[in-house]
Amino acid sequence: MSGRKPSSPPRPIAPGDIVIAFSETLDAWTAAQITGLDPDGQMAGVLDLDWSGPEPTSVADLGEVSPLVLTHTNWGDHLSHCNYEWVLPRSYRVIGSLPLLCSEPAQSYSTGWRLGERLALQRRRDRGERTPWSDPRELSITGTDVGRMTSEPVEPRRDIRHLRVTEVESLDCERLAEHFPELTTLSLSGDLGLLVHASGLNRLASLRQLWITDLFGMSASDALLPEHVPALELLYLGSIPHEYAVAMRSRWRPQVAYGTYVDITAARTPEWIAENRDNPLRHWDGREQISRTCFRKAVAQYKKTRAALIAALSDGSQEDRPARLHEIGREYGEAFNLLDRRTGFIETVEREELYAALDVMVSDAERALGVRLESAADILAAGVDAVRDW
Structure with missing residues (x-):
């Protein structure tokens, strides 16, 4: 199979094209213009238009159009202009083309097209509404909260359309689908947590976006099926079981041509999970700027x-413990100086993770030795600070 990148989007779009979509936030149709395509990054520049109304059939139905200008931000007035993945979502369509309303490239990036959200927020602020707004159809809770809610015999929450569940330790997807049957967006994340009965997500027939990160327990038989979830427009899976990843790729890659963006990374084998369960740097494996060799060397140094x-x-x-701990910290910092000098992979997130790994080391030592080490982490960090270049 060729690894060559495609030279054009899977659903035809071109600069100047006007795309439309129905916005739940506005409860109306809205529109945007494609301002540019980036084949290398497979991104599309998308300029929101200051328009909403009944479903248009051509650009003539839009009347005189203008870009949406955001006027209530900390950065001053600016166009609502963003780069998205260049897979045009399946519920969006092109109704024609107009001369470009903006010739400058978009400077911001996002995943998941959301036409209408910024227009709704701008109009709300134009009306003088300054209080923070939250979508009443959106809910963010922990895995423990979901477990408690779904274990009780209560009426389904049909009002919730967007659900974000974090800190999942174990979650029954059958019960989740029963309790939130009208979801259009679902985000599930954990830290080596378990999804039970993951095939139950096939009951979410209205689902348009699914995000699953750092969760396990799923097999090939749990795969989401296009015939059961026909509206899916975005599928993001990261750090999930290898068998599940293979099955999901097989079923959903053919759907890219119809408007489903598919991003499946960091497929983990059972051996990987066993080896890295107690490794605080395990998330580095598969991260874009970190090679496998660099990951292995980082884990070895940890x-x-x-x-x-x-x-x-x-x-x-x-007597000499503080000096010894300081020296251990220095050696840790110098080792990662050397690694970073070769590849330049340590950015803000990685720096924080390296310090967090020191805390994990100290906690492990406390458990192993049965003692409380009040200042050990601070001394180690001071040793790192004395030499680090990252």
Whole structure:
């Protein structure tokens, strides 16, 4: 199979095209213009138009159009202009073309087209409504909250259309689908958590966007099926079981041509899960700017530093312990200086994760030795700060 990138979007769009979609937020149709295409990044520049109304059949139905200007932001007045993945969602369609209303490229990026949201917010602020707005159809809760809600015999929450569930430890998808049957957007995330009865998501016939991150327990038989979820426009899966990833790719890649954006990364084998369950840097495996070689070296250094820390704390000597911990921190910092010098992969997120890994080391040492180490993490971090270049 060729790895060559396509030179054009799977659904035909071109600069100047006017695309329309129905916006639940506006409860009306709205429109945007395609301002540019980036084959390398497979992105499309999308300029929101200051228009909403009944479903148009041609650009003539829009009347005189103008770009949406956002006037109530911290950055001053600016166009509502953003780069999205260039897969035109299946519920969107092109109704014609107009001369470009903006010749400058979009500077912002986002995943998941959401025409109408910014227009609705702008109009709300134009009416003088300044209080923070939240969509009454949207709910963000933890996995524990969902488990509690779905275990009780209550009426389904048909009013909820967008559900975000974080900190999932174990979640029954059959019960979730029963309790929230009208979902159009579902985001599930955990940290090696489990999805039970994941095939139950096939009951969400109105689903348009599905995000699953760092969750396991799913097999090929749990795959979401296009015939059951025909409206799906975005599928994002990251750090999920390898078997499930293969099955989902097989079923959904053919749907890209019809308007489903598919992004499936970091498929994990059972062996990977067993090996990395206690590895605080496991999320680096498969991250865009981090090579497999770099990941392996980073994990090896983490294990080396952890072993050195436990050894230093196990000998019972208190007198020179701060100096030894400071030196361990220095060695940790210097090792990652060397790794980063070669590839330049340590950015803000990775820097925070490297410091968080020190806290994990100290917690592991406390459990292993049965002691409380009040200042160990601070001393290690001070050693890192003394030498780090990242």
